[in-house]
Amino acid sequence: MSVFQFRLDGSSGVPPYLQLVQQVRQGLLLGHLRSGDQLPTVKEVVASLAINPNTVVKAYRQLEHEGMVNARPGQGTFITASIEPVAPGPYARLRHSLEQWVRDAHAAGLDDETVTAMFASVHSELRTEGAA
Amino acid sequence: MSTALETRDLGMRYGRKWALRGCSLRLPTGSVIALVGPNGAGKTTLLQLITGLLRPTEGTVEVLGRDARTGSAEALAQVGFVAQEHPLYRGMSVADLLRMGRSLNLRWDRPMAERRLADVGIPLTQRAGALSGGQQAQVALALALAKRPALLVLDEPLANLDPIARRDFMRTVMVAVAEDEVTVLLSSHVIADLQAVCDQLVLLKDGSLQLAGAIDDVLAGHRILTGPRTDAEPPVPGLVRATHSDRHTDLLVRTGTDRPEFHPAWRSHPVGLEELILAYLEQPTEIAR
Amino acid sequence: MIWLTWRQHRVQAFAGLALIGLAALVFLPYGHAIRGAYDQHGVGPCLVHGTGGDDCQSAMSAFMSRFNGIANHLLTWFTPIPGLIGAVVGGSLLGREYEHGTWRLAWTQAVPRTRWLTAKVLLVGLGIVTITASLSAVFGWFRAPIDNVSSRFSSGAFDLEGLSLTGYTLFAFAAGVLAGQLFRRTVPAMVAAFAAFMALRLPVEFWLR
Numbered sequence: 001m002s003v004f005q006f007r008l009d010g011s012s013g014v015p016p017y018l019q020l021v022q023q024v025r026q027g028l029l030l031g032h033l034r035s036g037d038q039l040p041t042v043k044e045v046v047a048s049l050a051i052n053p054n055t056v057v058k059a060y061r062q063l064e065h066e067g068m069v070n071a072r073p074g075q076g077t078f079i080t081a082s083i084e085p086v087a088p089g090p091y092a093r094l095r096h097s098l099e100q101w102v103r104d105a106h107a108a109g110l111d112d113e114t115v116t117a118m119f120a121s122v123h124s125e126l127r128t129e130g131a132a
Numbered sequence: 133m134s135t136a137l138e139t140r141d142l143g144m145r146y147g148r149k150w151a152l153r154g155c156s157l158r159l160p161t162g163s164v165i166a167l168v169g170p171n172g173a174g175k176t177t178l179l180q181l182i183t184g185l186l187r188p189t190e191g192t193v194e195v196l197g198r199d200a201r202t203g204s205a206e207a208l209a210q211v212g213f214v215a216q217e218h219p220l221y222r223g224m225s226v227a228d229l230l231r232m233g234r235s236l237n238l239r240w241d242r243p244m245a246e247r248r249l250a251d252v253g254i255p256l257t258q259r260a261g262a263l264s265g266g267q268q269a270q271v272a273l274a275l276a277l278a279k280r281p282a283l284l285v286l287d288e289p290l291a292n293l294d295p296i297a298r299r300d301f302m303r304t305v306m307v308a309v310a311e312d313e314v315t316v317l318l319s320s321h322v323i324a325d326l327q328a329v330c331d332q333l334v335l336l337k338d339g340s341l342q343l344a345g346a347i348d349d350v351l352a353g354h355r356i357l358t359g360p361r362t363d364a365e366p367p368v369p370g371l372v373r374a375t376h377s378d379r380h381t382d383l384l385v386r387t388g389t390d391r392p393e394f395h396p397a398w399r400s401h402p403v404g405l406e407e408l409i410l411a412y413l414e415q416p417t418e419i420a421r
Numbered sequence: 422m423i424w425l426t427w428r429q430h431r432v433q434a435f436a437g438l439a440l441i442g443l444a445a446l447v448f449l450p451y452g453h454a455i456r457g458a459y460d461q462h463g464v465g466p467c468l469v470h471g472t473g474g475d476d477c478q479s480a481m482s483a484f485m486s487r488f489n490g491i492a493n494h495l496l497t498w499f500t501p502i503p504g505l506i507g508a509v510v511g512g513s514l515l516g517r518e519y520e521h522g523t524w525r526l527a528w529t530q531a532v533p534r535t536r537w538l539t540a541k542v543l544l545v546g547l548g549i550v551t552i553t554a555s556l557s558a559v560f561g562w563f564r565a566p567i568d569n570v571s572s573r574f575s576s577g578a579f580d581l582e583g584l585s586l587t588g589y590t591l592f593a594f595a596a597g598v599l600a601g602q603l604f605r606r607t608v609p610a611m612v613a614a615f616a617a618f619m620a621l622r623l624p625v626e627f628w629l630r
Contacts, residue, residue, distance in 0.1 A: 015348075050299050051329065052306060052331055053310035054164070054309075054331050125401060184528075184529070185525060185529065204533060205532065208529060208531045209531040212529075213525065215522065215525035215526065216522075217522060219522035219525055220523070221429070221526075236425065236532045272526070
C-alpha cells in the first residue's frame with residue numbers, strides 16, 4: 001500500500017496530468033508527503049484511476065522537472081522534497097496581500113461569489129497558460 | 133515516434149453515398165486515440181476499414197506499415213477488435229471462447245486472458261449469454277487482448293455500460309496500455325469519459341475529418357474570445373464557431389501554434405476539451421476548413 | 422477451424438444422428454417384415470428364373486400390393502428431409518453470424534474470411550454427406566426387395582436412395598449459405614433455401630422423369 005493516493009475529478013476541466021501534479025504539490029504543502037516517500041508506480045495509478053499511463057508519465061516527468069521527485073530506475077519515483085511546506089515568511093506575506101486584495105474587492109462592492117469567481121477565473125487562466 | 137496507423141485519402145461508398153471520404157491520418161504508436169463524432173459520422177466505417185472487415189472504395193490503410201486491405205492473416209493478427217455491443221457466441225462458455233481464439237489465431241496468450249478474467253471475477257465455466265453486459269464487454273476485451281495485438285480497436289466500448297462497468301472496462305484497457313504498450317483507438321460519442329484516457333483526438337463529421345492531433349496540441353491551438361455582442365460575422369481568421377448571448381459573443385478560434393494578438397475588446401481564454409469538441413460538432417460543416 | 426466448426430454445428434450434428442436413429446427405428450423392423458414376406462412369397466426365385474409364370478406374377482403382385490403402397494407412403498414423409506437439413510444448416514451458417522453480430526468477432530481473428538468460409542462449408546458439407554449417405558443407406562436397404570421387383574426410378578424411391586438424397590441436401594445447403602449472405606438473417610435464409618429446394622424438387626418430380 002502506497003503512502004499516497006491520487007484522485008481524479010472528471011468535471012473540473014483541469015487536465016488530468018495537471019491534477020496529479022497539483023495533488024503532489026498540495027500533499028507536500030500540507031505535509032502529507034515527505035522527503036523519501038515513494039509515489040505509486042505508473043501501473044498502480046493506472047489501475048486505481050483507469051487513467052492513460054502516458055498521462056501519469058507526463059505528470060511524473062513534470063514533477064521531476066520541477067525538482068519535487070526523483071525517478072530511480074527499477075525502484076520507483078521518490079519525493080525529494082525540494083518544496084518544504086511554505087516557509088513562515090513568504091506564507092505571512094502572501095496571506096497579507098491576499099487579505100488586502102479581498103478588502104479592496106469588498107470596498108469596490110463585489111460580493112463573495114464574485115470574489116471567488118474572479119479568483120478562480122484568474123487562477124485557471126494562469127494555470128492553463130503555464131501548462132500549454 | 134513511430135506510426136501505428138496511417139490512412140491516405142481513405143474513402144468508403146455505400147451505393148451513391150460516401151460514408152467516409154478523403155480521410156488521411158497518421159497516429160503514433162503507444163497512444164490512446166479518441167475517435168469522436170455524432171452518430172452516422174463514419175466512425176464505425178473507419179474502424180471496420182482499419183480492422184479489415186470492410187474494403188475501402190478508395191485510398192489506403194496501413195497498420196504498422198502493413199496493408200490492412202488485404203485481410204491477410206498477418207494483417208488480422210496485429211489488430212484486436214471489440215465491435216459495438218461486444219458480440220460473443222452466447223451459447224459458448226468463456227472457456228470455449230478462449231479455445232476458439234486459440235484455434236483462430238497465430239499468437240494466443242491464454243494465461244494472460246485467464247488472469248484478466250480472474251481479476252474481474254468472471255468464471256471460465258460461465259455461458260457467455262448468462263453474463264451481464266459489463267462482463268460480456270470484459271470477455272470480448274480479453275479475447276481481443278489475448279491476440280497480443282499492436283493496435284486495439286474499440287467501437288463504442290462504453291455505450292450500454294453502467295458507470296462501474298465503464299470504469300472497470302477502461303481500467304483493463306489502460307493497464308494493457310501500460311503493460312503491453314498496445315496502441316488504442318476507441319470511438320465514442322460520450323465525451324466526458326475521454327479526457328483521462330485519451331491523448332490523441334480524431335474528430336469526424338458527415339464522413340469527413342474535421343480535426344486530428346495530440347489533445348494537448350489541439351487545445352493549445354484554440355482560444356475562446358469573449359467580447360461585446362456582434363451580429364455580423366466577426367472577421368477573425370480561423371473562426372470555428374460563434375455563439376451569441378444578449379450582451380456578449382463567444383468565438384472559438386483556431387490559432388495554431390502561434391498566439392496572435394486580438395483586438396483589445398476581445399478577452400482570450402483557453403478552451404476545454406469537451407467545449408472544443410462540442411463546438412466542432414455543432415458548427416455547420418462548410419466552415420470546417 | 423475444425424474445433425470451432427464442430428462446436429458451432431454439434432447440435433445440428435446430433436440432430437442428424439438422431440434422425441438416422443429415428444429412420445433406423447422405423448425402417449429396420451418393417452424392412453425385416455418385408456424381407457420375410459419376400460422370401461415367403463418366393464419373389465426372389467421368380468426374379469432369377471424369369472417372371473413369365475402365372476404363379477410368379479400373382480406372387481409378385483401380391484407382394485407389391487401388400488408393401489409398395491405403404492412403403493412409398495412411409496418414405497413420402499421423408500421427402501422434404503433434404504430440403505430441411507440443407508436449409509437449416511446452410512441458412513444458419515452465415516445468417517446466424519450476421520443476425521447476432523458475431524461476424525465481426527469471427528472475421529477479426531487471424532483467419533482470413535475466405536479461408537474461414539471455405540473451411541466451414543467443406544467441413545459442414547462433409548458432415549451432411551456422412552449423415553445423408555447413412556440415411557439413404559437405410560432407405561435403400563429398406564426398399565431393396567421392392568426395388569428388385571419394380572425399379573429404382575419409381576418416384577419416391579429415386580429421391581431418397583443413392584446419391585440423390587445427398588445431392589438435394591447439398592443443393593439446399595448451398596442455397597442456404599447464399600441466402601444467409603443475402604438476407605443476413607437466419608429464418609428468412611432458411612425459408613428461402615427451402616423454397617429453392619422445392620422449386621428444384623417439384624419440376625424434377627413431375628416433369629423431368
